[in-house]
């Protein structure tokens with residue numbers, strides 16, 4: 406299968422690879438996919454008090470398109486508020502990377518990873534707010 | 539010698555034509571171009587003589603009694619179809635049961651599936667974790683309705699060599715025909731239709747340094763005499779088994795490839811086996827968590843099928859894009875299902891997604907092996923550094939205990 410230039414570029418120079426402390430109250434972690442299906446993405450965000458994503462990190466087990474989709478996702482959400490980040494659609498990722506139909510699921514997974522990280526973060530912040538009363 | 543990229547290491551998929559094969563073929567395109575079925579002039583006679591000589595060479599390579607037992611075809615897909623459908627149609631009145639294995643090539647499996655729709659019943663026997671079928675399971679599956687057993691000589695993905703000699707003893711004793719898709723093993727592992735009691739065997743030239751689009755079906759002529767229902771109607775070529783003007787240059791090339799295997803096969807296999815062991819050792823020296831798929835010894839000399847845990851196969855192939863290999867990962871197929879062969883050996887799906895097949899052949903060098911071992915090790919380690927699974931594994935998390943959100 407031929408890959409688009411953008412997929413290759415992200416695959417060869419993945420942005421924001423790494424791990425944030427998942428126990429940090431300002432960090433939200435999304436772990437989506439399943440090893441048996443051939444792709445797993447972990448996407449993490451660190452959010453400031455203003456709700457802006459200061460930092461995003463990922464690690465991905467999956468094909469080149471999955472790696473590129475998650476790399477692109479971290480790039481796009483950095484600097485956005487969590488609510489803005491939550492509006493990113495898989496179709497935008499697929500279009501930016503020129504993913505062929507058989508690889509659309511990679512972009513779906515990246516969207517799920519963003520949403521899942523945000524949900525985790527929101528839950529944490531809500532729990533903290535509840536404690537603070 | 540300087541290393542030339544890209545490196546071809548996918549010799550189970552196809553092989554390059556040996557220059558000596560090409561040389562033997564060339565005159566048959568422009569000079570000796572006759573139709574082997576033309577009985578009225580020297581052009582036809584010369585072509586026919588070349589075809590008859592080719593039959594004898596190929597017969598010798600597989601231990602057949604005579605060149606008359608070779609039916610030329612367009613390749614092994616056709617041979618598998620002809621063998622199984624041809625036997626089913628001819629002997630269907632005697633019984634309607636066929637036995638095969640879950641690791642056969644699609645040319646066998648899908649042929650069997652079609653016969654199921656036509657009222658045949660097919661038993662697909664599983665293989666062990668080593669990729670080898672148990673002859674006792676075949677014996678147990680044979681009923682008075684069984685007309686055919688079809689078991690490949692060696693598997694195209696993980697190279698496991700099947701116990702045909704033991705199977706042939708059983709089928710002969712029970713009076714059931716034995717077909718073998720021998721494509722991957724010819725010239726690479728001992729094969730004799732005589733000592734193994736094989737009644738039909740499919741072969742293709744392009745996996746043994748011959749041209750694509752030509753192959754044959756061995757059809758036993760005595761003890762027992764095997765009969766087939768032809769699947770192609772026409773001029774009645776190939777003793778009525780397969781109509782169509784013969785591909786004379788292809789057949790000449792096929793025979794030349796067979797002759798080279800007869801002459802040089804033993805030495806070549808020893809050399810290729812040493813290369814494979816060198817590649818395996820080279821990778822293991824720098825990479826942990828590598829699983830060998832298929833039996834460690836009873837396998838094709840050129841086959842190394844490895845699963846690199848925590849790394850997805852297609853992403854690894856992308857990382858080593860100057861090396862042509864293949865993967866059992868779903869991402870390489872449209873179906874999103876990882877290799878059915880590896881799964882039927884009981885390999886976890888994750889490890890099937892992580893598999894890479896290296897197919898070493900005649901033209902690979904030690905230098906290439908060392909380059910590939912080094913490259914694969916470094917890329918596996920790089921991909922593991924971005925793999926969440928590897929990190930979780932290193933943190934002591936049992937990946938099987940995680941609740942994955944399947945999609």
Ligand SMILES: Cc1ncc(COP(=O)(O)O)c(C=O)c1O
Pocket residue numbers: 550551612613614615616643645690693694719721722742743751753
């Ligand atoms: C085991 C096996 N059987 C059959 C075939 C089909 O052979 P051909 O390409 O000659 O149709 C192949 C190769 O793809 C094979 O590996």
